[in-house]
Every structure is written in structure tokens, then in C-alpha cells.
Amino acid sequence: MRWWTPLIFVAACTGDGGETGLTPEELCAGEGSKSVTIGTGAGSAFSAFQDGDSATLEVAPQGGFGVKIRASTTGLQADEVVEVRVDTELGGELSDSFTNPNVQLFCQDDGTGLFTDVVVGLDREVYKTLDDLFPLDGETVDLVVGVTDARGTSAEGRVRVEIQVGAR
Secondary structure (H helix, E strand, O other): OOOOOOOOOOOOOOHHHHHHOOOHHHHHOOOOOOEEEEEEOOOOOOEEOOOOOEEEEEEOOOOOEEEEEEEEEEOOOOOEEEEEEEEEEEOOEEEEEEEEEEEEEEEOOOOOEEEEEEEEEOOOOOOOOHHHHHHHOOOEEEEEEEEEOOOOOEEEEEEEEEEEOOOO
16 A cells, blocks of 8 residues: 655745845845836836837926826835936937936835836936827837946946827
8 A cells, every 4th residue: 555645845935025025124225136127107007118118208307298197117226315317218329318317216016116207307408398209109119217326336227118299
């Protein structure tokens, strides 16, 4: 007679840090791999843009027009002020670049950083009015976001979106 011994598999859990093995506190302190993911959302919610997603142009606080984004970071010090550089590329050419040295990066429960309400703008001299924007409707642009924390550690994210001019 054979006896069957049940095998018990134990899955190792790395805690709140997911696959990194780092705690949310360590992640918010800037440990781990560096990344910036560009997206959208409301409140503390974040939804990453995927290449090809649609983005509606809005009035930019620095003047002109652009795409309002939020970004999720890893490996950068959160709950600190960071410097954010936003670039827009049209057809592989830089359309506009803007640096905001005072953006609050909030630490999230999972250890990622999150900032909101930043606009990746278009060239303010070329796209002054709504009439100037209409040729961009349906065009793809690259949104590029670089973030530098108080230690000087940087990461960059990029996504290609389809521009929508006005509500549809």
C-alpha cells in the first residue's frame, strides 16, 4: 500500500513592497528602481496612459494649452517637493518644455509617489488660440515628464497620446 503525502506549497510574500521586498516607507524614502508613469485620475486615483490613448487639450496655468496629467513615481523621495520638467514632442520635434521646481510629490499607501494637476504644454507662440489647435485634433504627440527629487535623483516617463481638441 502506498501512502500519499500531501505537498504544501508556501508562497513567499514580500510584504507591502510587492516584488521589491521594500516597505512603503522605504519606497517613499526613494529606495528601489526609478520610474515615472504618466496618467490621469481624480482625487488619489491614478490611471496610467497607454500609448495611443486619447487626451484632451486644456488651458495651461503657465499660459497656452496642453494636456493635464498626474504622474506616479517609484524610487524618488515622496512627501517632498520635486522639480518636474514637462516636454511635448510633435513629430519627433520638441514643441515646448516647461520646468516647475516646486511640485509636491505625495507618498501613497503602496510606496509610490503621486503628483497631480501638471500640464504638459504646447508651444505658446505657435498655439495661441483654439483655431491654432484644430489641426492637432487626432494627431499623436509624445508627453515626456522628468522628475528630480531633493537628493538630485531623477527619472523620466514618456507616453504617446492622441490629441483631442474640445469635447466630443
